[in-house]
Amino acid sequence: MTAQTASTVAAGCAAPDQAAPLPLSVDLEKETVITGTVQAAGGDPVAGAYVRLLDRSGEFTAEVVTSPAGQFRFFAAPGTWQLRALSRFGNGDATVTADRGVNEVSLAVA
Amino acid sequence: MSRESALVSADWAEKNIAAPGVVFVEVDEDTTAYDGGHIAGAIKLDWRTDLQDPVRRDFVNKEQFEALLSSRGIGNDDTVVLYGGNNNWFAAYAYWYFKLYGHGDVKLLDGGRKKWELDARPLSKDAVERPATQYVAQEQDLSIRAFRDDVVKAIGVQNLVDVRSPDEYAGRLLAPAHLPQEQAQRAGHIPTAISVPWSKAANEDGTFKSDSELAELYAAAGIDDSKDTIAYCRIGERSSHTWFVLQEILGKANVKNYDGSWTEYGSLVGVPVALGDEPGKA
Known part of the structure; x- marks a missing residue:
């Protein structure tokens, strides 16, 4: 854990590649992963959308840019979260109640 | 300082892309954003590899900062316009960093990369080369x-x-x-x-x-x-x-x-x- 933790701390805050598989260092017994795809009205994935994670009070917690396949991913904590997407094709919202492990959610913009 | 002296709008930026004495600088930790398309003529700075000491936890020193800006073609008299992803987090960090080393005219692009992209303003993939300068930094403004x-x-x-x-x-x-x-x-x-x-x-x-x-x-x-x-x-x-x-x-x-x-x-x-x-x- 030590080497991995050190590299994580040094990594700063820039959003990691959203298309990459979950790093092996991510412990799904501990992490609450919220992930999914942003889709336009016709069901096409939206690349380059800005997806933000808002806490239960509506306050900003994080933001990522979707991958070429429209994917996003957050590391949160168990509880209720809001997702909001901004894109050139429109905006969209979703609510997710997350548990530890991987929580899939779809997010439509129009 | 004031909004007028510290901040420029996307409209101003688009009109001044090729203005003499104005250097656009994209600052991200992950420079793949820049490589996928940047404001025409903008150079990139990598928050981690360019602005941090590679071994101990601290900034590059005055001489290293001078060498960095000289090699990237930024002069002491240039107006530096910073922008980036993550809602300008790292661009704001670079702004503070340029101020720390005493750069005269530095501005932040309001909305950064996100507003630029959401406005569907043009991005370029052309490589950017600027002639080297002899940049002189001040001691850190503590x-x-x-x-x-x-x-x-x-x-x-x-x-x-x-x-x-x-x-x-x-x-x-x-x-x-x-x-x-x-x-x-x-x-x-x-x-x-x-x-x-x-x-x-x-x-x-x-x-x-x-x-x-x-x-x-x-x-x-x-x-x-x-x-x-x-x-x-x-x-x-x-x-x-x-x-x-x-x-x-x-x-x-x-x-x-x-x-x-x-x-x-x-x-x-x-x-x-x-x-x-x-x-x-x-």
């Missing part, structure tokens, strides 16, 4: 940089502003939620620090809120203008955003950014830590 001992002494005395998300402040999260939560440091915040998330100062498209909204935000949060102020976050980039708002847009005096921030403070032995949503006692 009136805008706080160190850990300054922060410990400021508990209960100065305005301490924690700009992380409410869940990080309270200790429920250890990092922004786009990063894994397994972290070395303790959770919580510096006792007596007030919580004013950086995001409250920005609109959804990454632009800054109006002067009156910003003034009201920090007044309501309890910032005492008769006291000096230190802003911090996790690694000092989100707090650069708030430092920019307080000193460069609102013109408040004696505002420092604590670049060690929570990754340093939360690892110190023996310092007080507060948990939960309240500031806590000194």
Whole structure:
């Protein structure tokens, strides 16, 4: 854990590649992963959308840019979260109640 | 300082892309964003590899900063316009960094990369080469940089502003939620620090809120203008955003950014830590 933790701390805050598989260092017994795809009205994935994670009070917690396949991913904590997407094709919202492990959610913009 | 002297709009930027003496600089940690398309003529700076010492945790020194800017073709008299992803977090960090080393004319592009993209403004993939310069930096202006001992002494005395998300402040999260939560440091915040998330100062498209909204935000949060102020976050980039708002847009005096921030403070032995949503006692 030590080497991995050190590299994580040094990594700063820039959003990691959203298309990459979950790093092996991510412990799904501990992490609450919220992930999914942003889709336009016709069901096409939206690349380059800005997806933000808002806490239960509506306050900003994080933001990522979707991958070429429209994917996003957050590391949160168990509880209720809001997702909001901004894109050139429109905006969209979703609510997710997350548990530890991987929580899939779809997010439509129009 | 004021909004007019420190900030430029996307419209201004698009009109001045090729203006002589204006250098656009994209600052990201992940430079693949720049490589996928950038403002025409903009050069890139990598937050981690260009601005941080490669071995110990600190900035590049004056000579290294001079060599960096000289090689990238930035002159002392150039107007440097910074922009980037992550709602301009790292661009604001670079702005503070350029100020730390005494650059004369530096501005932030309001809304950064996000507003530029959402507006569907043009991006270029052309390689950018600028002729080398002989850049001369000043000694670090420590009136805008706080160190850990300054922060410990400021508990209960100065305005301490924690700009992380409410869940990080309270200790429920250890990092922004786009990063894994397994972290070395303790959770919580510096006792007596007030919580004013950086995001409250920005609109959804990454632009800054109006002067009156910003003034009201920090007044309501309890910032005492008769006291000096230190802003911090996790690694000092989100707090650069708030430092920019307080000193460069609102013109408040004696505002420092604590670049060690929570990754340093939360690892110190023996310092007080507060948990939960309240500031806590000194």
